Amino acid sequence: MxxxxxxxxxxxxxxxxxxxxxxxxxxxxxxxxxxxxxxxxxxxxxxxxxxxxxxxxxxxxxxxxxxxxxxxxxxxxxxxxxxxxxEQDLIPSALYTQVFNTYTIMPHIQRSWSITNLILRHALDQLDSQKQGMAVILIQCMPPSQNGKVCSLRERIGFGNSPWPTNLEPHAIFLGMESLSGYVVGTCQSSVLQNRSKEQQGVRPVHWDQLEKSAVAYPIYRESKVAGCLLVSSAVPNYFLPHRLKLIEQYAELLSLVFDYEEFYPLEQISLQIMPHSSYQEKVLFNFRQRVAEVMLTSMRSGENLDIRKAEALVWSQLEQELLGLAVDLNMMQEEYHPLQAE
The missing domain is CATH 1.10.260 (434 Repressor (Amino-terminal Domain))
Incomplete structure (x- = not known):
């Protein structure tokens, strides 16, 4: 050395x-x-x-x-x-300066990703400074289905410290009413689960990630509309002390900047369904990039000009419908989630 x-x-x-x-x-x-x-x-x-x-x-x-x-x-x-x-400090003022500077000078097409990346990396570093194991993930509402309702959520971008991978985006899945994030978005209220090992039965459904020992989610909202939530998971039980919860709330508020106005939905438009377990989703989502490439190629051959963002949105929508159908076929309600007491 x-x-x-x-x-x-x-x-x-x-x-x-x-x-x-x-x-x-x-x-x-x-x-x-x-x-x-x-x-x-x-x-x-x-x-x-x-x-x-x-x-x-x-x-x-x-x-x-x-x-x-x-x-x-x-x-x-x-x-x-x-x-x-x-750890008890507020979000450093330097981060606010960076975020607002990026918001001002960055082209719209790059702005959301750049600000999200900046905020989540800073949150991970501040909330898990001793590298005990944490994942921070931005969850967003999928666009309304044909019935005009938001039926699911999607993990948009995330970062982690071991035992989670550093970049969580390749592992993104859909979430629904079976998840902590689903409960938080559906009610527009924060919720924290401090200890996975508790055998208490409660009214809030949670499907735990295999690495999670405690978790918290805060809604991302503007006025009376919600766009998603910030999900923070820890490999340590009872990790989310009051000062950490306050920090997470502040980071969730800051993340409202990364969403466009039309990406916020009134609560009456939120009607989340049950999504399949991640093990089932992996079999459907593994070829996402291949499907995006095929959509763009088909668009090009037909003389349309479909950029990659629109192609991705189209494929995500197709995948959502496939997974919603799969969830019904598998009758996941009793088999793939269990309720735990939330604080």
Whole structure:
């Protein structure tokens, strides 16, 4: 294992990976160039940035702290106090600045993904700074079916810390009334389940992910309409303490920016159905990209100009109808979910 003589040298080694450099810069609320200047000893960071750096890089925390104190001996003063209160802080103002800046300058076609990516990555880092295991997922309502009702939800984008994969988008599934997210969207009220091992019977249906030990969801709404929810799952029971719940609520509020006005639906339009278990969905969803390519090819041959976003939306709609039909055929009500007590 390489031995570093300064925190700047260690940082320089870490940020050689451009993707990691961008991630760290985003979480710190600084420019990627600034990271390079710190590593190259061309400028000095503020102590608040150094403290945040320890949280952003928990795997290097001990070594970084030791090396930082060598250059800045007074850095250790009050560090433990700062560490204790770190998680209880509100969303950093730097994130709001980044989000609103991105909203202002980013083209509409890229805006939603860019802001969602920024918010979810920051949420994961702040809520699971010790890397105990967490997944944060943006859930959105599917467009209304022919009957004018929203019948299901879809996992739009998500990120995780082990034991979850880093990128959860390839594992996205549909959700319905059998899920915690379904309950939250259908009522436009937050809900938290603190312990999977409880054998209590309740009135709120939940189909647990195999990795979840506790979970919470907050609705994403505007005025009296709902667009989806923010789902946060932890590998640790009883993880969602009050200050974490407050943070999740704030992140859900911020995520309302990523939806267009027409993607919010009144509660009377929400009529979620039961969706099949993920093991059944995988057999239907595995060729999603192939189906999108086939739709675009067919469109091209017929002389239509169908872009990839519209092609994806069409395929998602087709898949939703197939899964709704499959759920009915499998009679999933009693076999694929069980009610647990929600707090």
């Amino acid at each position: 390489e031995k570093y003589t300064s925190w700047r040298e260690l940082l320089g080694s870490i940020i050689q990976d451009m993707q990691e450099r961008q991630r760290i810069a985003g979480l710190l609320g600084v420019n990627v160039v600034t990271l390079g200047r710190w590593a190259g000893n061309a400028s000095n960071p503020r102590y608040q940035h150094l403290r945040r750096l320890l949280s952003v890089l928990p795997q290097y925390r001990a070594e970084l702290q030791e090396l930082i104190v060598i250059e800045f001996p007074d850095f250790s003063f009050g560090l433990e106090l700062s560490k204790q209160g770190e």
